[in-house]
Amino acid sequence: MPTPTRRAWATIDCNALRHNLARVRTLCPAAAIYAVIKSNAYGHGMAQVAQAITSSATPVAGFAVATLEEALTLRTQVHDLPILLLNGFVDADEAALCLQQGIEPVVHSAYQVSLLAGCLPQSKKQGRQRIWIKFNSGMNRLGMSRTECLRAITSLAQHPHIEPIFMSHLAYADDMDNPASKSFTAKQLQLFQDTHLKAQQIFADTHPNSRDTHSKNSRDTHLNGVSQDSQTNEGGQETAGNLQSLQDTHANESLEDESLQDTHAKKSLHEGSLQDTHANEGGHDTEAGVSSHQGQLSQDMANAVRAAGNRLKRSLAASAGILTLPSTHLDLVRPGVMLYGSSPLARQMGPACDLQAVMTLSSRLIAINDVGAGESIGYNATYTCTSDSRIGVVSIGYGDGYPRSAENATPVLVRTASGIHRCPLIGRVSMDMITIDLSAVPAAQIDDEVVLWGDELPADEVARHANTIAYELFCKVTSRVNFHYENMEI
Ligand SMILES: Cc1ncc(COP(=O)(O)O)c(C=O)c1O
Numbered sequence: 001m002p003t004p005t006r007r008a009w010a011t012i013d014c015n016a017l018r019h020n021l022a023r024v025r026t027l028c029p030a031a032a033i034y035a036v037i038k039s040n041a042y043g044h045g046m047a048q049v050a051q052a053i054t055s056s057a058t059p060v061a062g063f064a065v066a067t068l069e070e071a072l073t074l075r076t077q078v079h080d081l082p083i084l085l086l087n088g089f090v091d092a093d094e095a096a097l098c099l100q101q102g103i104e105p106v107v108h109s110a111y112q113v114s115l116l117a118g119c120l121p122q123s124k125k126q127g128r129q130r131i132w133i134k135f136n137s138g139m140n141r142l143g144m145s146r147t148e149c150l151r152a153i154t155s156l157a158q159h160p161h162i163e164p165i166f167m168s169h170l171a172y173a174d175d176m177d178n179p180a181s182k183s184f185t186a187k188q189l190q191l192f193q194d195t196h197l198k199a200q201q202i203f204a205d206t207h208p209n210s211r212d213t214h215s216k217n218s219r220d221t222h223l224n225g226v227s228q229d230s231q232t233n234e235g236g237q238e239t240a241g242n243l244q245s246l247q248d249t250h251a252n253e254s255l256e257d258e259s260l261q262d263t264h265a266k267k268s269l270h271e272g273s274l275q276d277t278h279a280n281e282g283g284h285d286t287e288a289g290v291s292s293h294q295g296q297l298s299q300d301m302a303n304a305v306r307a308a309g310n311r312l313k314r315s316l317a318a319s320a321g322i323l324t325l326p327s328t329h330l331d332l333v334r335p336g337v338m339l340y341g342s343s344p345l346a347r348q349m350g351p352a353c354d355l356q357a358v359m360t361l362s363s364r365l366i367a368i369n370d371v372g373a374g375e376s377i378g379y380n381a382t383y384t385c386t387s388d389s390r391i392g393v394v395s396i397g398y399g400d401g402y403p404r405s406a407e408n409a410t411p412v413l414v415r416t417a418s419g420i421h422r423c424p425l426i427g428r429v430s431m432d433m434i435t436i437d438l439s440a441v442p443a444a445q446i447d448d449e450v451v452l453w454g455d456e457l458p459a460d461e462v463a464r465h466a467n468t469i470a471y472e473l474f475c476k477v478t479s480r481v482n483f484h485y486e487n488m489e490i
Contacts, residue, residue: 008363008396008481011454012044014052015487016356020339023354025058027322028329032061034084036318036336038070043401043474044340044359046070047077048485053339054078055490062104064334068094071103084132084334087142088112095119099129106167108134108142113152121161128163131156132315135195137188139171146195153199153312157206165332166199166314168192173320173328175346189316189327196314203312320344323353342460342470349460350470359474360454361481363396365414365446368438377435378427383408391426392438394450399431401477402452403466410465412436413451416443420456425465 024033036042041049046065053060062082065071071083088106089095095112096119098105107113121129133152136143144152149166156164170188175181313331319338321328323345337343341357343350350357369391377383377391385391394412398404410425414436421444427435438444453459459470466473 006364008361008400010477010481010483011360011362012048012483012485013356013358013360013487014048014485016341016358017044017049017052017339018056018058018490019356020341020358021053021056021058021060021335024322024333024335024338028317028326028333031317031329032332033058034062034064034082034315034332034334035060035339036064036086036334037074038064038066038086038336039475042337042340042471043477045483045485046074048483048488049339050074050078052485052488054081055488057490061332064336068097068103071098072101075101075103082130084130088134089115091115092118104130104132104165106132106134106142107152108144110144110148110151113155117155120156120159128161130163130165132165132167133199135166135168135192137168137170137191137195138184139169139188141169141171143168146191146198149195150199150202153202154206157203158208160208164203164312166196166312167332168316169318170316170321170325170328173325174344176324177347181346185325192314192316196312200312204310207310318344323348337471340470340474342458342474344469344471349458351458357453357455357458359459359477361396361402361452361477362454363394363400363450363452365392365438365444365448365450366395366433367393368444368446369393376427379430380428382428383426383435387439390438390442390444392423392436392444392450394434394436395432396450396452397430397432397434399478400481401473402429402434403462403468403473403476404429405468406434406462406466410462411457413454413457414438414441414444415449415451416441416445418443420451422457 021033021035035053037046037049037053040046050063053063060081062084063074063078064084064086065074066085066087068085068089071085074083083101083103085098085103085105088108089098089112092115095105095115097103099119099121105112105116107116116131133149133156134143135149136145153164153166156162168188170185172181172184176185315332315334316330317325317328317333319335322333322335323338323343338350338353338355340359341350341355343353343355345353371377371385371389371391373385373387373389375385377385392414396402406425406429408424408426411422412425412434414421414423421441423436423438423441425434426437436450451457453462453470453473459473463470463473
């Protein structure tokens, strides 16, 4: 019986995963991390990735998935951490199930607020229930308008056992050197901050908790593994770091250069950042902190926030924001692709961001043929040899998830006795095979390993040759590929 690993296999390095998680922590020392492991952890294996992350020295505050099915499956493996449900629920039964299972749904549409009404917890037996309120700051995919968000906050803030989180998603933060990306993102940030400011006011005015209750709840929440009290957050540092990050050069540049010329918007952002300061100090008597900024923060607002002792936390950044926009880190970050070692950025690949590839996809040479100049290779004769060539056949194809769109010259690595060689893909990708030009590697032999992407060949680079992104490459690796997990235990 041949061992199935000999055809096509993926090696998942859990040490690399933990390195990337630690990188998130370094970049956002003060934010809570919700590790995004939807779509089978971007094709890496949700159960194994969750296990490796849970055993990491970098604690996460929770996990995020897209569908209720994913959340319920994960709940059977992860018992004591929150699970954020990014796509939310569609009916009352799903809403109730979320709350029973300690799943934190995203409320992205007004209809969901009424669905929730019937199942909100009447006691805080299980600690506070987080509900994520999603604001459409410009992506126009999921998210409510400003008015709908404010209504949702008004409704939820009346429940003492609910902790709303104000969230949005950046649509175009992957290319901040591009003026279009920069100004689009600046507008999103402005809208987010403005709307949060108003939502904060409503929340502080409406929420029944007193400051004392809040302090106690924070402790409860901490015990529940959702350590996000603003002054002693998961990062172990004061969230004054957020204020710092709002003053970050890049952010200032993008915010001030572009659409934020208008004073009102700047003021709002400034107030938004000041709220961090107040909020950070929410559990203390921080007269000094408040008075130093009193001129800029409205007295009413300061009083409301201080009196209520409640702060509406914010979440905006996924990998792109985490890597390039400290001003978006705020209270909770949602890293996805960077955990797997790939970069979401248009101009930088994973290694340039100090990320390590978690998945190495490999296969083997199963045939080597001499093909004469002028002969073509594979379906539709998309490649013609310009000289006599040595062509390798590798036993992986689109049936395994290798992209059919990969063009001629997409690199692969051939591991021979003499070392690792970069060779070009030639001809069309078929279901079970690809063909590569081995002419420059006379040492290559049948059975040599061929790496399609991994440590020494970023998936980001392969994705560019296939007119896609590494996210898609990872997610599309099929069950025909054998998965091996390395360094599961530390
Ligand atoms: C709402 C939301 N947050 C976070 C993420 C993670 O994004 P990334 O993989 O770019 O870090 C996603 C990904 O689609 C998302 O939709």
